Amino acid sequence: MFRILAADIGGTHSRMGFFELHSDGMSSNVSAGADGLRLLDVARLRTHESLSFVALLERLFSTPQPFAPAQCDLAVLAVAGPVRGDICTPPNIGWNVDLRDIAQVGFTRGALINDFTAQAFACRSSAVVDAQVLQPGRDHELIRGGTVAVIGAGTGLGHCALTPDGLGGYVPVPSEAGHAAFPFVGEEEYAYAEHVRRTAHLPYCHGDAIVTGGGLSRLHAYLTGESLTPPEVAERLPQSPRTAEWFARFYGRAARNYALAVMALGGVYLAGGVAAKNPLLVEHPAFLEEFRSSPSHSELLCGLPVLLNRNQDSGVHGAALYAAQHLLRQG
Structure with a gap:
């Protein structure tokens, strides 16, 4: 038996999962439903209440946990930022x-x-058994053997792909596509893009400025004149049809691209707190209309499964x- 600390350190919240991995009789196949993992507990902390990474871990173990650090066989730290070797510099956290x-x-x-590497692996785990189907897929054999795309609006706009490795496991392909230029279409959107670029002092608009919680507030302020926090905007979405429609269209475009x-x-999974807490934003018809819109690949896009992981x-x-995949292969 192995003990695993699985940490998901985001710009707003940090979640720390304590797991046991029971590997008796298992092969290296750690696919969903046969991973041998048992969740003991999840601790939840606010990231910015800690002044450093070490302080975050010290806060975690300042209260009793299922096992101590010295009893842990492997700690996997998923962090919202680019990983270079042993270091991550998160763009939305005040420390490395x-x-x-x-x-x-x-x-x-x-x-x-990267935190979205973890989100990608989650799409092949029991964590998504209750995921909401926004668009069903057509070829289930193809789905199981195909590349999965995970995209999620939260504090930032995360991306990761996951592809089968031919050995029963998976290879993640991390991405910082949320920092790439965001595409706008039409005069109304161009005017909004210039407004964001100018007011946010950006050389160009990127996904992190548009399809995130902060982007939702920015969009609502532009369309209505109301300066509200993301939760406050969320409360008003049923009475703010333009905000909901524009954001749904932007999210659908990011997912399609x-x-x-x-x-x-293998399908597209939507993760992150924005849609999880406000499913109206991806249930809106504008989301799938934009996702399916393509001058050359509309039929392909209509056949991809799209799911919301809440x-x-x-x-x-x-x-x-x-x-689990690492431990079972390398011991």
Whole structure:
């Protein structure tokens, strides 16, 4: 039996999952439903209440947990930012994550991954069994063997693809596409793009400025003149049809472009807090209309499964599945 700490460290919340991996009689296949993982508990902390990565871990273990750091076989840290070796510099967190620092609290072995790598692995775990189907797929054999695209609006706009490795596991393809230029269409959208670029002091508009919680507030203020927080905008969405329609269209465009970029025959999963807490934004007809819109590949896009993952703890399940694959292959 192995013990795993699976951490999902986001710009707003950090979730820490404690798992046991029972590997008796298992092969290296760690696919969903046969991963041998048992969740013991999930601790939830507000990220910005800690002044450093080490302080976050010290807060976690300042209260009793299912096991201590020294008893952990592998700590997998999924962080909302680009990972370069043992270091991640998250754009929406005030401190860096250095994997080597885990030794200060007693861990002996760890791995550092992007938070959407964890979200991608979660799509092949039990975390998505209740995912809401927005568009069913056509070829289920193709779906199981195809590349999965995960995109999620939260504090930032995360992306990751997951492709089968031919050995019963998966290879993640992390991405920072949320920082790439966002495409706008038509004079109304061009005017909004220039407004965002100018008021946010950006050289160009990127997905993190448009399809995020902050982007929702920015869009609502532009369309209505009301300056509200994302939760306040969410409360008013039923009475703010233009805000809902524009945001749904932008989200559908971002999802379509990523699905085409990675040829997501395995399906498209929407993650992140914006849609999970406000499903109206992706249930709106403008979302799928935009997702399916293509001068050359509309038929392909209409056949891809699109699902909404509303499980806010899915990142810890994905990080745990990543850990399981690593432990079962490398011991």
